[in-house]
Structure formats: C-alpha cells, structure tokens
Amino acid sequence: MLTIKNLHASVEEGAEILKGLNMEVNAGEVHAIMGPNGAGKSTLAAVLAGKEGYDITQGEVSFDGKDLLELETEDRAKEGMFLAFQYPVEIPGVSNINFLKTALNEIREYRGEEALNAKDFMARVRKSSEIVNLDPKLASRSVNAGFSGGEKKRNEIFQMAMLEPKLSILDETDSGLDIDALKVVSDGVNKLRSKDNAVIIITHYQRLLDYITPDYVHVLADGKIVKTGPKELALELEEKGYDWLNEEKETV
Amino acid sequence: MEVAAENKVLSFVNGWERPTEENAVRKEALQALNAMEFPTTRVEDWKYTRVGKITKRSFKQLNTTIDTSPYIIEDLDAHQLVFVNGYYREDLSAIKKDDALTIQPVDRVDDAYYGQLVEDIDENVFSLMNKAYSNGGVYLHVAKQMKVEHPIHMIHVLTGDEVVANPRHFIRVEQGGKAEVVTTFQSEKAEESFSNVVMEGHVEANAHLRIHKVQTEAKNCFHIANELFVQDEGSQFLINTITTGSRLTRNGLNVIVEGENCHTEMNGAYLGTDRQHLDNHTLIDQLYSNCTSSETYKGVMDDKSVGVFNGKVIVRQDSQNIEAYQSNGNILLSKEATVNSKPELEIYADDVRCSHGSTTGQLDEEALFYLRTRGISEKNAKNLLVAAFIGDVLEKIDIEPLRKSVDQHFLEEFGWEF
Numbered sequence: 294m295l296t297i298k299n300l301h302a303s304v305e306e307g308a309e310i311l312k313g314l315n316m317e318v319n320a321g322e323v324h325a326i327m328g329p330n331g332a333g334k335s336t337l338a339a340v341l342a343g344k345e346g347y348d349i350t351q352g353e354v355s356f357d358g359k360d361l362l363e364l365e366t367e368d369r370a371k372e373g374m375f376l377a378f379q380y381p382v383e384i385p386g387v388s389n390i391n392f393l394k395t396a397l398n399e400i401r402e403y404r405g406e407e408a409l410n411a412k413d414f415m416a417r418v419r420k421s422s423e424i425v426n427l428d429p430k431l432a433s434r435s436v437n438a439g440f441s442g443g444e445k446k447r448n449e450i451f452q453m454a455m456l457e458p459k460l461s462i463l464d465e466t467d468s469g470l471d472i473d474a475l476k477v478v479s480d481g482v483n484k485l486r487s488k489d490n491a492v493i494i495i496t497h498y499q500r501l502l503d504y505i506t507p508d509y510v511h512v513l514a515d516g517k518i519v520k521t522g523p524k525e526l527a528l529e530l531e532e533k534g535y536d537w538l539n540e541e542k543e544t545v
Numbered sequence: 546m547e548v549a550a551e552n553k554v555l556s557f558v559n560g561w562e563r564p565t566e567e568n569a570v571r572k573e574a575l576q577a578l579n580a581m582e583f584p585t586t587r588v589e590d591w592k593y594t595r596v597g598k599i600t601k602r603s604f605k606q607l608n609t610t611i612d613t614s615p616y617i618i619e620d621l622d623a624h625q626l627v628f629v630n631g632y633y634r635e636d637l638s639a640i641k642k643d644d645a646l647t648i649q650p651v652d653r654v655d656d657a658y659y660g661q662l663v664e665d666i667d668e669n670v671f672s673l674m675n676k677a678y679s680n681g682g683v684y685l686h687v688a689k690q691m692k693v694e695h696p697i698h699m700i701h702v703l704t705g706d707e708v709v710a711n712p713r714h715f716i717r718v719e720q721g722g723k724a725e726v727v728t729t730f731q732s733e734k735a736e737e738s739f740s741n742v743v744m745e746g747h748v749e750a751n752a753h754l755r756i757h758k759v760q761t762e763a764k765n766c767f768h769i770a771n772e773l774f775v776q777d778e779g780s781q782f783l784i785n786t787i788t789t790g791s792r793l794t795r796n797g798l799n800v801i802v803e804g805e806n807c808h809t810e811m812n813g814a815y816l817g818t819d820r821q822h823l824d825n826h827t828l829i830d831q832l833y834s835n836c837t838s839s840e841t842y843k844g845v846m847d848d849k850s851v852g853v854f855n856g857k858v859i860v861r862q863d864s865q866n867i868e869a870y871q872s873n874g875n876i877l878l879s880k881e882a883t884v885n886s887k888p889e890l891e892i893y894a895d896d897v898r899c900s901h902g903s904t905t906g907q908l909d910e911e912a913l914f915y916l917r918t919r920g921i922s923e924k925n926a927k928n929l930l931v932a933a934f935i936g937d938v939l940e941k942i943d944i945e946p947l948r949k950s951v952d953q954h955f956l957e958e959f960g961w962e963f
C-alpha cells in the first residue's frame with residue numbers, strides 16, 4: 294500500500310531531517326515507529342501528508358501505486374491517507390460538523406459517490422463519536438477550540454472514523470492521555486482496523502502498543518529506520534532506551 | 546461665473562438640478578459648497594482614500610424606473626421604499642399600514658429641530674453636495690413608545706452610466722420607539738456611477754434603532770456615505786455595515802451620544818477583490834457618563850484591493866464610567882492586498898474601560914494544512930476559514946431572511962458558504 298524508498302527531506306533552511314528512509318506497509322498491517330525526540334518522526338508524517346516547507350531531495354513514495362509526492366495534500370486524503378496530528382490545530386469559528394461534512398462530501402465526490410444526506414451524515418457522526426466516547430456536543434463545537442489535550446486526540450480518531458481512510462498515521466496520539474483515555478482511543482483504533490486498511494503508529498512509549506498490537510516495530514533515529522523487528526522490540530526499547538542501538542550500529 | 550468655473554467642486558456639480566422648493570438645509574449646503582474643495586490625502590480624515598477617481602469624472606442625474614423584483618428580499622416582509630438613482634419612487638414602493646411609522650419626504654423635517662440637532666457637526670464636501678442637490682429621500686418618523694412591526698427596507702438601485710444618486714434620509718425615533726431598518730444599495734446596468742448618500746437620524750430617549758446596511762454595487766461604481774446618528778439618554782443604536790461593492794467605497798459613520806445609559810454598537814464586514822478600495826471611517830463621541838459601546842469591523846482583502854479602517858472613540862472629560870470596546874481584524878488573501886487600520890481612542894475622563902485591537906494577517910497556514918489533510922480542497926479550506934473569520938460579524942444580522950440573502954450573495958460572489 295505504501296512504499297517509501299530512500300527518502301531524503303530537508304527543511305527549507307537547509308538542515309536534512311530525513312536521511313534515506315525506507316519502509317513498506319501492506320494492507321491489514323499495523324506498523325509502529327519509535328524513536329527518540331527529534332529523530333524525524335513528525336517530519337516523516339508531515340512529508341507524507343504533503344506539508345509545505347520541506348524539500349524532498351531524493352527518494353520516492355508510492356501509495357496504492359500512485360506517486361504520492363506528486364499529489365496535493367487534499368488529494369492524498371482523497372486517496373485514503375489520514376494523519377492524526379501530534380498537535381491538532383484549533384480552528385475557532387469552523388464547526389467540527391461543517392468541516393467534516395465538507396471533507397466527506399469532497400472525498401465522496403472524488404470517489405464518484407453521492408453526497409451523504411443529512412440523516413445518514415448525522416448517523417455517521419453519532420456512530421463515530423461513540424467509537425471514541427466523544428461527547429456528541431463536541432462534534433458541533435469549533436474544531437479543537439478549547440478542547441482539552443485528551444479531547445483533541447479523541448477528536449482526531451473521531452475524524453478518522455468519519456473519513457474511513459486506507460492508511461492512518463497516528464502521530465503521538467497517546468501523548469497526554471491518561472490510562473483510561475488511552476484505552477478508549479486504542480479500542481477505537483482497533484475497531485477501525487480491517488484487512489483492507491493499515492495503520493502507522495508513531496510513539497515513543499511502548500504502552501500504547503500494549504493495546505494496539507503492531508505487526509512491525511521500526512526504530513527511527515537520525516532520519517533513518519535503523520532497526521525493524523517484531524512487537525517484542527518495543528519492550529526491549531522500553532527497557533534499554535535507544536542508546537544501545539547507536540552502539541550496535543557503531544560496532545557493525 | 547468665471548470664479549465658479551475654476552472651483553472644482555462647482556464644476557463637478559455643474560448641470561445638476563435642484564428641487565424648486567427651497568429650504569434652509571438646502572440653501573445653507575449650497576452656500577457652504579462655494580467655499581469647499583475636494584479633500585486630498587493631506588487632510589487627516591482622508592489620508593488613506595483618494596477621491597480623485599470620483600472627482601475627476603462628471604456625473605449626471607437620471608430619474609428613471611426599474612423592475613424592483615430582483616431587489617425584494619424573500620420573506621423579509623418589510624415596508625419597501627424604493628429609490629432609483631436617489632429619486633424616491635413611491636409608485637414602486639409598498640408600505641404597510643402601521644400607526645407607529647410615518648413616511649414623508651425628507652424636506653418635511655423641521656428646520657429648527659434639525660438645525661439644532663446637527664449644530665456642531667462637521668459637514669464635508671460630499672454631504673454638502675448631497676444636501677444641496679438631493680432630490681429624493683425620506684423622513685421616517687417612529688412615534689413615541691411605539692414599535693414599527695415590520696422591518697423598513699430602503700431599496701437603493703443605481704442604474705445607468707455615469708449617473709449620480711444623492712439620496713438623503715432622516716430617521717427620527719421618538720422617545721421609547723423602536724424600529725429596524727434594512728438599507729440595500731445595488732446597481733443594475735450601471736457603469737461608473739456614483740452613490741453619494743446621506744443617512745441621518747435621531748434616537749431619542751429610551752428608543753431603539755437597528756440598521757443593517759448592505760452595499761453590493763458594481764465594482765466600477767463609487768459609493769460615499771455620510772451617516773450621522775444622535776443618541777439621547779437610555780437609547781440603543783446598532784448599525785451593521787456589509788460592503789462588497791464599488792470601486793471606491795467610503796462609509797463615514799458618526800454617532801454622537803448625547804445622554805447617559807446609552808448603548809452603541811457598530812459592526813462591519815468588508816470584502817474586497819480586484820482593485821477595490823473600501824474605507825470605513827467611524828466615530829463614537831461619548832459626551833455623557835454610564836454608556837457602553839462595542840465596535841467590531843472585519844475585512845477580507847483579495848487581489849489588489851485596499852481596506853481602510855479608521856475608528857475613533859472620544860470619551861469627553863465628564864463622561865465617567867464608560868465602557869468602549871473596539872476591534873478591527875483583517876485577512877489578506879493575496880500578497881498585493883493591503884489594509885490601513887487606525888484605531889484611535891481619545892480619552893479625557895478617568896473612569897473608563899476601553900479596549901481596542903487591530904490585527905492584519907494571512908489565513909492561518911497550520912489551519913489550512915489541517916483542513917486539507919482531511920480532503921478539503923485549498924479553495925474550500927480558505928472559504929471555511931474566511932467564513933469563520935467574518936462569521937461573528939454576520940451573526941449580528943439577526944433578521945433571518947436578510948442573513949439568508951447576504952449568505953446567498955457571498956456564495957454567488959465568492960463561493961463562500963456559511
């Protein structure tokens with residue numbers, strides 16, 4: 294579904310953040326990306342979502358056979374990519390509902406589907422907010438405006454449920470959540486999993502992975518995937534930190 | 546005669562006709578015009594707005610008729626007063642029976658009463674031209690302690706090429722009376738025509754007056770409005786001004802608060818494209834204690850358009866316990882659009898709570914990106930953000946059918962959906 298080959302990305306000021314990253318994600322899989330702060334995890338998510346301000350100097354990314362890097366941000370979403378932000382943006386004055394209706398209708402139009410009628414749309418809002426236990430009242434408020442940290446994260450997963458993406462990238466969705474909220478959010482993600490979609494979970498704690506079991510764990514350090522392993526790798530990282538990977542690398 | 550020909554103002558009005566019936570307001574305005582010049586940008590009040598685009602041209606009067614049906618707002622259920630090129634067309638108007646409301650020609654305003662009301666008010670060349678040459682306009686009189694049941698819709702249509710309209714209106718809401726007015730300014734088959742409007746009023750003790758002005762004239766026309774309202778004690782006055790029209794628009798709005806316990810609210814939204822120049826120039830003069838005022842203007846400027854906001858609040862020395870809130874926010878949608886924003890507070894009293902703020906910026910890039918990651922096109926994402934930005938001003942239009950027609954206009958003109 295997603296193939297990243299030798300991806301190099303720099304910020305416009307010049308510093309190279311991604312330095313030759315490779316990754317392959319297939320339908321039905323869950324991949325975890327772990328790594329120290331500043332490793333480039335959010336940068337990878339931003340580059341995949343098409344955020345401006347990065348120069349892709351080398352490499353290629355294909356998403357369902359399409360050249361992802363050639364697509365506009367909104368077309369990536371229409372093709373089925375979803376990014377749950379590490380820091381969801383507050384947008385006062387734009388209601389969650391209105392915004393999701395616009396998004397869903399655009400996506401459906403792109404796919405040649407009819408716009409949802411008001412009744413079906415509201416039914417979907419209800420169902421999706423139940424998945425993450427989001428107070429339906431929040432759905433009609435301005436996007437993320439005045440939401441608590443936990444509400445913002447749940448709102449991201451609520452949107453994921455609404456938009457039914459093929460590939461979801463969850464950037465630190467667990468940070469700032471207490472244990473109950475963490476359970477709710479991971480239950481939500483698990484409910485949305487299927488053999489046809491895939492999830493990339495970016496985190497630097499393994500506790501989320503107790504609830505959402507990954508098929509692969511990758512370690513991203515210094516702009517590259519330096520190690521890939523089964524879910525047990527997460528526990529090992531938790532125990533030993535990331536430094537041993539550097540040592541291991543140096544001795545190689 | 547030779548002297549007159551050299552005077553630019555007099556040659557500008559050359560050929561305009563005046564009603565044969567003379568009155569004090571007209572005579573004095575005509576006289577005052579002799580000594581007037583057009584303002585240059587060296588004049589503080591006109592610093593950001595060059596009127597040369599108007600004054601270099603010549604305009605003629607034109608009394609004609611139109612089909613009013615495109616201008617009727619669906620479900621507004623209003624008294625409809627129609628002005629074509631500034632001429633009052635009673636034949637096209639539809640007035641409901643209401644004991645609270647009397648409608649007469651503006652000349653019927655008592656000279657002595659009017660003279661006293663506007664005694665210390667500065668006129669400018671455009672208000673004087675209007676008053677000297679106006680040949681249409683109404684005096685709306687709202688009786689004491691009575692409420693006008695339906696909105697009063699003043700429909701202004703500018704039609705024809707290089708035409709000038711000088712409508713002049715006066716609204717008097719007597720003690721405890723209540724009225725709500727909608728004024729729309731539109732154009733049809735008008736090229737380079739000029740609306741030169743005067744709208745004045747007196748909101749007497751404990752009276753309420755609400756005005757919604759929507760100006761959507763063609764973008765090669767010109768619009769200058771001089772609006773003056775005097776509030777007596779315990780009165781409430783609100784005016785919302787929505788401007789998308791004209792090549793050059795100047796909304797000059799002065800409110801003189803002449804009594805305690807008044808509330809004044811003015812809101813505006815101005816949306817420019819092409820090379821439009823949209824200027825809102827407001828004054829609230831607090832002469833008495835215990836009053837509140839609130840002012841919110843928002844601009845969205847695209848292409849090479851220019852926005853101007855100059856909002857002044859004066860709190861006089863003996864006016865204690867005043868609360869004055871003012872804010873002006875602008876969004877520039879293009880690199881070539883500009884805004885000159887100048888909030889001015891002149892405070893001579895001690896017990897005053899004033900806040901004012903002015904911002905000009907682009908759309909929030911982070912928000913734009915966030916919306917686009919959800920599959921919303923850049924255009925729709927911008928629309929959502931613009932709509933959110935000016936939404937709080939539009940919400941002040943609390944007459945549902947009017948709000949709907951404004952929304953419809955935005956949808957047609959900009960593709961914005963609210």
Ligand SMILES: Nc1ncnc2c1ncn2[C@@H]1O[C@H](COP(=O)(O)OP(=O)(O)O)[C@@H](O)[C@H]1O
Nearest residue numbers: 304310328329330331332333334335336337346
């Ligand atoms: N727009 C930017 N401009 C400059 N530096 C940036 C920018 N975005 C990210 N960085 C830098 O890139 C590195 C990786 O950041 P990030 O991707 O946020 O890391 P992570 O999510 O793994 O903690 C950090 O050193 C960060 O300071």
Ligand SMILES: [Mg+2]
Nearest residue numbers: 334335379465
């Ligand atoms: Mg990060």
